[in-house]
Amino acid sequence: MTEEATTVVDAFGTPVEIRPGFWGALALLWALMTWVAGRGHPERPFLVRLAVGFLSGLAMISADVGHALAHTVSARMAGGPTDRIVLSHGMPRTLYEDNAVPPAMHRGRSLGGPIFSGVSLLAALVSRSLAPQDSIIREVLTWSAVGHAFIFGGCLAPLPFVDGGVLLKWSLVDAGRSADEADIIVQEVDLAAGAALAASGVALATTRHKLPALALLAGGIVAIGAGLGKIR
Numbered sequence: 001m002t003e004e005a006t007t008v009v010d011a012f013g014t015p016v017e018i019r020p021g022f023w024g025a026l027a028l029l030w031a032l033m034t035w036v037a038g039r040g041h042p043e044r045p046f047l048v049r050l051a052v053g054f055l056s057g058l059a060m061i062s063a064d065v066g067h068a069l070a071h072t073v074s075a076r077m078a079g080g081p082t083d084r085i086v087l088s089h090g091m092p093r094t095l096y097e098d099n100a101v102p103p104a105m106h107r108g109r110s111l112g113g114p115i116f117s118g119v120s121l122l123a124a125l126v127s128r129s130l131a132p133q134d135s136i137i138r139e140v141l142t143w144s145a146v147g148h149a150f151i152f153g154g155c156l157a158p159l160p161f162v163d164g165g166v167l168l169k170w171s172l173v174d175a176g177r178s179a180d181e182a183d184i185i186v187q188e189v190d191l192a193a194g195a196a197l198a199a200s201g202v203a204l205a206t207t208r209h210k211l212p213a214l215a216l217l218a219g220g221i222v223a224i225g226a227g228l229g230k231i232r
Contacts, residue, residue, distance in 0.1 A: 121145060
């Protein structure tokens with residue numbers, strides 16, 4: 001990826017690098033949400049589907065990007081400012097050049113995202129309950145809640161590359177474990193959680209709930225891969 005292809009903007013004093021893949025992911029999300037907006041309401045004109053798809057996609061991507069930006073606030077409050085954020089085709093990456101910091105600072109860096117996602121999820125659910133039934137605003141708020149719920153649940157998983165794993169590791173270090181010992185414990189937790197999720201997915205697959213079964217199985221595979229050090 002060339003530097004010329006990367007757009008850099010400032011967010012709360014932190015440079016945000018927007019790679020071309022991010023725009024491609026946005027376009028795909030818009031297309032998907034436009035299809036969803038029409039599938040549930042076949043009477044809608046195409047332009048209305050486009051508009052609802054755009055707003056729904058924007059609500060969902062805002063949950064992801066907002067989570068990353070919230071880390072910059074908590075990191076600054078913890079005394080370890082974020083060096084940059086990278087937005088690409090995958091999940092946003094919050095990058096720190098100096099990782100030789102105390103456990104409390106590691107935890108402080110990680111707390112902003114979960115707090116933002118949890119509060120935003122609650123706000124989306126309350127706002128949705130107040131919106132008129134079968135209205136477009138209620139539909140958009142539903143997808144906002146889905147986005148925040150997905151990020152909130154995912155970020156609390158004890159995986160080494162998300163907030164839950166970071167919080168677990170550095171809490172263990174603060175309790176007297178070495179960093180290497182804490183890494184091993186996190187891996188053991190991932191293996192146990194992955195095995196439980198995969199087994200639940202296989203059991204659920206015998207019923208008619210195929211989509212939840214697939215989600216559980218996928219989550220189990222990711223957790224096991226993290227526990228084995230294959231996914232970082």
